[in-house]
Every structure is written in C-alpha cells, then in structure tokens.
Amino acid sequence: MTAAKALSDAIRTSLGPKGQDKLIQTSKGETIVTNDGATIMKNIKALHPAGQMLADLAAAQDIEAGDGTTSVVVLAGAFLGAAENLLEKGIHPTIIAEAFTKASEKAVEYLTEMSTPVELKDRTSLLRAATTSLNSKIVSQYSSTLAPIAVSAVTRIATSTSSNVDLRDVRIVKKIGGTIEDTELIEGVVLNQNVVVSAGGPTRIEKAKIGIIQFQLSPPKPDMDNTVVVNNYAQMDRILKEERQYLLNLVKKIKKANCNVLLIQKSILRDAVTDISLHFLAKLKILVVKDVERDEIEFLTKSFGCKPIPDIEQFTEDKLGYAELVEETSKAGAKIVKITGVKNKGRTVSILAMGSNNLVLEENERSLHDALCVVRCLVKKRALIAGGGAPEIHVSRLLSQYAHTLKGMKAYCFQAYADALEVIPTTLAENAGLNPIAIVTELRNRHALGERNAGINVRKGLVSNILEEDVVQPLLVSTSALELSTEAVCLLLRIDDYVQAR
Ligand SMILES: Nc1ncnc2c1ncn2[C@@H]1O[C@H](COP(=O)(O)OP(=O)(O)OP(=O)(O)O)[C@@H](O)[C@H]1O
Ligand SMILES: [Mg+2]
Numbered sequence: 001m002t003a004a005k006a007l008s009d010a011i012r013t014s015l016g017p018k019g020q021d022k023l024i025q026t027s028k029g030e031t032i033v034t035n036d037g038a039t040i041m042k043n044i045k046a047l048h049p050a051g052q053m054l055a056d057l058a059a060a061q062d063i064e065a066g067d068g069t070t071s072v073v074v075l076a077g078a079f080l081g082a083a084e085n086l087l088e089k090g091i092h093p094t095i096i097a098e099a100f101t102k103a104s105e106k107a108v109e110y111l112t113e114m115s116t117p118v119e120l121k122d123r124t125s126l127l128r129a130a131t132t133s134l135n136s137k138i139v140s141q142y143s144s145t146l147a148p149i150a151v152s153a154v155t156r157i158a159t160s161t162s163s164n165v166d167l168r169d170v171r172i173v174k175k176i177g178g179t180i181e182d183t184e185l186i187e188g189v190v191l192n193q194n195v196v197v198s199a200g201g202p203t204r205i206e207k208a209k210i211g212i213i214q215f216q217l218s219p220p221k222p223d224m225d226n227t228v229v230v231n232n233y234a235q236m237d238r239i240l241k242e243e244r245q246y247l248l249n250l251v252k253k254i255k256k257a258n259c260n261v262l263l264i265q266k267s268i269l270r271d272a273v274t275d276i277s278l279h280f281l282a283k284l285k286i287l288v289v290k291d292v293e294r295d296e297i298e299f300l301t302k303s304f305g306c307k308p309i310p311d312i313e314q315f316t317e318d319k320l321g322y323a324e325l326v327e328e329t330s331k332a333g334a335k336i337v338k339i340t341g342v343k344n345k346g347r348t349v350s351i352l353a354m355g356s357n358n359l360v361l362e363e364n365e366r367s368l369h370d371a372l373c374v375v376r377c378l379v380k381k382r383a384l385i386a387g388g389g390a391p392e393i394h395v396s397r398l399l400s401q402y403a404h405t406l407k408g409m410k411a412y413c414f415q416a417y418a419d420a421l422e423v424i425p426t427t428l429a430e431n432a433g434l435n436p437i438a439i440v441t442e443l444r445n446r447h448a449l450g451e452r453n454a455g456i457n458v459r460k461g462l463v464s465n466i467l468e469e470d471v472v473q474p475l476l477v478s479t480s481a482l483e484l485s486t487e488a489v490c491l492l493l494r495i496d497d498y499v500q501a502r
Contacts, residue, residue: 001050001080001083001084001492003046003047003048003050003051004048004050004051004053004054004076004077004080004492005077005080005081006051007041007044007046007051007054007055007073007077008054008073008074008076008077008078008080009077010044011037011040011041011070011073011074012074012077012427012431013431014035014037014040014070014431015070015071015074015136015424015427015428015431016136016427016428016431016432016458017135017136017140017432017458017459018428018431018432018433018458019035019070019136019431020431021033021034021035021138022034022035022040024039024040024043024044026043027045031359032359032362033138033359033363034138034362034363034366035070035136035137035138035363036069036070036137036363036366036367036370037058037061037068037069037070037071037072037073038058038059038061038062038069039366040058040070041054041055041057041058041059041069041073042055042058042059049498050492050495050498053488053491053492054073054076054077054488056488057072057073057076057484057485057488058070058072058073060484061480061481061484062373064476064480064484065373065377065474065476065477065480065481066369066370066372066373066374066376066377066477067133067370067373067374067377067473067474067477068473068477068478068480068481071424071477071478071481072480072481072484072485073485074423074424074427075420075421075423075424075481075482075485076485076488076489077423078420078421078423079100079417079420079485079486079489080489080492081420082416082417082419082420083096083100083416083489083493085416086412086413086416089412091409091412091413093493093494093496094493094494095409095410095413096413096493097489097490097493097494099409099410099413099414099417100413100417100486100489100490100493101486101487101490102410102414103399103413103414103417103418103486104417104482104483104486106398106399106402107395107399107417107421107482108479108482108483110394110395110398110399111385111391111395111475111478111479111482112383112475112479114385114386114391114394114452115383115384115385115475116383116384116385117382117383118378118382118383118384119382120155120158120160120378120379120382121160123151123155125384125472126151126155126375126378127147127148127151128384128470128471128472129374129375129378129384129472129473129474130143130146130147130150130151130371130374130375131143131144131147131470132374132387132470132471132472132473133370133371133374133473134146134147134367134370134371135471137363137366137367137370138360138363138367139180139360139363139364139367142180142181142183145180145181145183146180146183146364146367146368146371147371149183149184149185149351149368150368150371150372150374150375151375152185152349153170153185153349153351153372153375154170154372154375154376154379155375156349157169157170157347157348157349158379162379163379163380164376164379164380165376165379167369167372167373167376168299169299169302169347169348169349170348170349170350170351170372171189171190171299171348171349171350171351172350172351172353172365172368172369173190173191173192173350173351173352173353174353174354174355174361174362174364174365175331175334175336175352175353175354175361176334176354176355176356176357176358176361177331177332177333177334177354177356178331178332178333178334178354178355178356179332179354179355179356180353180354180355180360180364182331182332182352182354183351183352183353183354183364183368184351184352185349185350185351185352186338186340186349186350186351186352187340187345187349188303188323188338188339188340188341188342188350189300189303189304189338189339189342189348189350190336190337190338190339190350190352191263191289191292191337191339192293192296193289193290193291193292193337194289194328194335194337195287195288195289195328195337196273196278196288196289196290198275198278199275199278199279199281199282199288200282201278201281201282201285201286201287201288202282202285202286202287203287203327203328204287204325204326204327204328205260205261205287205325205326205327206324206325207322207324208260208261208287208322208323208324208325208326208339209257209258209259209260209261209317209320209321209322210259210261210262210263210304210306210320210321210322210323210326210339211254211257211259211261211262211263211306211309211315211319211320211321212263212265212292212297212300212301212304212306212307212308212309212321213254213262213263213264213265213308213309213315214265214297214308214309214310215309215310215311215312216264216267216269216270216271216272216273217247217250217251217264217272217273217274217277217281218247218270218271218272218273218274218277219243219246219247219274220246220270221269221270243276244276247274247276247277247280248280250277250312251277251280251281251284251286252284253312253315254281254286254312254315255284255286257315257316257317257320258317258320259286259315259317259320260285260286260287261286261287261289261323261326262281262286262287262288262289263289263292263300264288264289264290264291264292265292265293265294265297265308266290266291266292266293266294272290272291273288273290287326289337299348301321302347302348303321303339303342303347303348303350304321304322304323304339304342304343305321305322305342305343305344305347306319306320306321307319321342321343322342322343323339323340323341323342323343324340324341324342325338325339325340325341326338326339327340331352331354332354334354336352351368353365353368374473374474374477377474377475377476377477378474378476380476381474381475381476383474383475383476384472384473384474384475385472385473385474385475385478386453386455386466386467386471386472386473387455387466387471387472387473388425388428388455388456388457388458388466388469388471389424389425389428389429389440389443389455389456390443390447390452390453390454390455390466391478392421392422392423392424392425393421393422393425393440393443393444393447393454393455394447394452395418395421396418396419396421396422397418397444397447397448399414399417399418399421400414400415400418400419402414403415403418422440425439425440425443425455425456426440428456428458429456432456432458432461433461434456434461439456439463442463443455443456443463446463451465453465453466453467454466455469455471457469
C-alpha cells in the first residue's frame with residue numbers, strides 16, 4: 001500500500017489545468033515532457049509490483065475512457081489512504097473491500113443522476129467537453145484549434161445510432177514543422193511517407209487510380225544461397241537485359257490496369273523497388289510511394305476502398321482505389337502527401353499534427369488522443385457532468401448522508417470513502433496555488449445550500465458555478481475512474497503478503 005500510495009503522490013501534482021508537467025527520461029535516453037497520466041505511469045519504472053498495479057490501472061482507464069488517467073491514480077491513492085486508517089481501527093480488509101465496492105456503485109448512481117444528456121448533433125456541447133480536456137494539457141493555448149478538429153473527426157465517422165467509435169479509423173500523422181496551430185483535419189488521407197522523386201516521376205496526379213502492392217519490383221532472389229559465375233561480358237549483358245525485361249514486364253502490367261499511383265509495402269526479404277523499376281515507373285508517369293508499413297495497409301485499404309495486391313498476376317483494375325487528387329505539397333517546411341476526394345467518404349479521417357519539435361509534437365498527439373477519446377466517450381454514453389471538483393463533492397456529500405443511515409462498520413467505511421473523494425477538489429485547489437482547506441470548505445458549503453454545479457474556478461481562484469465556465473466532462477470518464485480505482489484498491493486490500501517466486 002505504501003508503494004502504491006507513493007506513486008499516486010508523485011502523479012498528483014499534474015492534475016488539473018494548473019497542474020505541473022513531468023519530464024521523463026526513458027531508459028533509451030529519450031526525453032518526454034507530458035501532462036498525461038497514462039503516459040507518466042507507463043514510463044515510471046515501479047520497483048514494487050503493487051506500484052505496477054497502479055500503472056495498469058491508468059492503462060485500463062486509458063482504454064476505457066481515454067481521459068481521466070491522472071484522476072484515476074489520484075483517487076486510488078486516496079482510497080488506499082482511507083483503507084489504511086480503517087485497518088488501523090481494526091476493521092477486517094474484506095469488510096472494507098465489500099463496503100468500498102458498494103459505495104462505488106452508489107457513487108456511480110449519484111453521478112448518473114446529476115448528469116445532463118447530450119446529443120451528438122449538439123456540437124457546442126461536444127466542443128466544450130473536448131476543450132476542457134485539452135485545457136489541462138501543455139498545448140492548452142491551442143485548444144481552439146484542436147478541439148474542433150477532434151469533434152469533427154469523431155462525428156464524421158460516428159452515426160447517430162453508433163454506440164462506439166473505433167479510433168483506429170482516425171489516423172494522426174505527425175510532421176515536424178510550423179506550430180501546433182498548423183494542425184488540420186484532412187478529408188481523405190495523409191501519408192507518413194513522401195513521394196519518391198529520385199527517378200523524376202510525377203508528384204501530382206488528378207483522377208488517381210491507387211494500387212497498394214505487397215510484392216516487390218526488384219529481381220527475384222533464389223530460396224537457397226548459390227553462386228553464379230559470370231566469366232564474359234556477353235553473359236553479364238544477358239543478365240542485365242533479363243533483369244530489365246523482367247522489371248519492364250511488371251511495370252507494364254501495372255500500367256495496363258490503368259494504375260497511376262502506386263503504394264509499395266516495405267519488404268524485409270529484398271528491395272521493394274530498384275532504381276531501374278523506379279525509372280520505368282517514372283517514364284510511365286506513375287506516382288510512387290514506397291516504405292508503406294505492414295500495419296498501415298488495413299487503414300489505407302479501408303480509406304480508399306481498394307484491396308491490397310499480393311501478386312502481379314492479380315493486378316487488375318477492380319482492386320484499385322479512386323481519388324480525385326494525390327499531391328505532394330509542402331507546408332511550413334514539411335513535405336506532405338495528401339490524397340483527397342476519396343470515393344466512399346466517411347469511413348476514415350486523417351489528422352495532420354504539426355509541431356516545431358519532437359517534444360511538442362508528441363505531446364500534441366497525446367493531447368489530441370485525449371480529446372478524441374472524450375468525444376468518443378460521449379458517443380458511448382451520451383451524458384455530460386460538470387468538472388472542477390463539483391461531481392466529487394456532490395457524490396461525497398450524498399454518500400456521507402447515506403452513511404448515516406447505515407449501522408456498524410459499514411457506516412465507517414462509507415464515510416471514509418466519501419471523505420476520500422475530496423482528494424480531487426483538494427488537489428485541484430492545491431495545484432492552482434489556492435488554500436485547499438478554505439476552498440473545499442466553501443465548496444461543501446455551497447453544495448449544502450443546493451448549488452450542485454458549484455466547482456473550483458481555477459482561473460479566477462474562487463468557487464463558482466462551473467457550468468457557466470464551460471468546464472464539462474463526459475460522465476463515462478468520471479464513472480469509469482471511480483469504478484476502476486475502487487476495483488484496484490479492493491484487489492490490493494485482499495492481498496496480505498508479498499512473496500517473490502524463485
Ligand atoms: N477549467 C477548469 N477549471 C476547473 N477544473 C478543471 C478545469 N479543466 C479541467 N478541470 C478538472 O481537472 C481534472 C482533470 O485534470 P487532468 O486533465 O489534468 O487529468 P485527467 O483528465 O485525470 O488525466 P489525463 O488528462 O492526464 O488523462 C478534472 O477533475 C476536471 O474537472
Ligand atoms: Mg484530462
């Protein structure tokens with residue numbers, strides 16, 4: 001418990017819009033600057049396995065909700081503290097675990113009660129939620145650029161009846177150059193790779209017929225190692241001629257299928273393309289992009305509505321995808337290949353993320369991921385609640401009222417759980433440089449007077465109606481944070497010894 005609590009204390013300072021960031025040095029020597037709880041926890045090397053459980057907890061929240069990964073760890077730390085006190089009082093761990101589980105069920109009920117339903121058509125509400133999540137990031141000053149991108153990306157691929165969105169259909173392509181403000185949503189596809197220009201091929205094709213090939217445009221290699229001894233020029237000439245002829249045949253077949261944009265998958269066995277085949281392709285005015293990764297193929301084929309072609313014999317026109325324009329442009333110093341006007345729109349979208357250096361760019365991507373997840377949460381469960389500590393105080397108050405109706409040990413446990421929830425507003429106030437005791441007391445007072453949306457206004461440094469400040473978050477983020485952290489704590493509570501296996 002001590003190990004887990006220590007980790008949670010370390011991450012506490014990065015909660016909320018005024019939270020600090022962490023500078024992480026990985027074992028490979030890379031540096032990461034981040035505010036994202038999941039990223040911090042993933043990179044922390046926990047010596048004790050109990051600490052590792054907290055890292056897994058943050059990862060679970062990242063999968064379920066995407067946002068709230070700092071909150072979930074902070075909450076777990078507070079619940080552990082509460083459990084420790086109860087253990088000192090002599091209450092048995094299983095009783096504590098049971099009571100905590102019940103309390104979290106109640107808490108979720110109260111949260112659901114206070115939430116307001118939201119429709120996917122209601123773009124302003126979605127924007128508010130995305131902005132709130134971006135505001136606690138390093139890139140917060142760009143939230144007016146990034147929030148609309150996140151909302152548009154998710155609403156493009158979600159329908160009004162869909163109950164989930166696969167975020168693999170939203171691809172973020174990172175390019176160094178410009179500033180975060182240059183980040184944009186592309187109706188179509190942006191490629192990670194550049195066009196091959198060494199052979200002088202085209203860099204712009206209108207009415208593109210796109211083929212994705214998984215075979216190589218290079219001379220075949222025998223399966224076994226063997227040696228061919230060439231001892232006169234005529235033989236050498238013949239080999240070279242054979243090679244040219246072989247490649248020319250391949251390229252001609254590609255041209256015959258009316259393909260004019262060729263994406264070539266990376267190959268580990270031999271060269272995917274050679275200079276000669278590139279030369280032929282350039283002559284026939286075929287735009288070439290090489291080094292397409294194996295795991296990109298699925299996204300690309302889905303976007304273009306085409307099929308990957310594993311063999312030259314199967315290179316037929318019906319396997320090609322169609323796009324209005326394939327073009328390599330340059331933006332803020334970075335070369336970007338855009339494919340727009342794809343035939344069956346709406347199945348995937350791409351986001352071009354830009355940033356002046358790698359540190360900023362990586363954080364830009366992580367923040368975009370959080371914002372996308374927030375919008376996805378609203379697709380999964382269409383309800384919003386206030387932020388800024390309001391829901392935690394509300395639930396804490398109701399739970400402690402409920403505790404008074406209980407008897408015996410259970411009442412103690414419920415009360416302790418309710419008090420532990422105050423860690424979120426306390427930490428938000430602490431991190432904003434406010435007096436946590438004064439603020440949380442006032443917050444409780446305002447809630448007792450019936451203002452259930454009173455929260456900590458971090459910018460002005462006082463307690464106010466947080467909905468008027470547009471600080472809202474998806475219900476799913478809060479409920480899953482409560483459920484997951486309680487689950488992790490109960491798991492830890494049931495452990496009474498730590499043995500190392502040989
Ligand atoms: N403008 C704001 N005023 C007050 N509280 C805010 C504001 N914006 C966000 N919050 C609160 O900050 C908390 C979220 O902080 P933060 O985004 O740093 O952590 P997280 O969402 O738990 O984790 P992560 O974003 O790293 O996955 C929430 O409790 C939210 O209500
Ligand atoms: Mg957040």
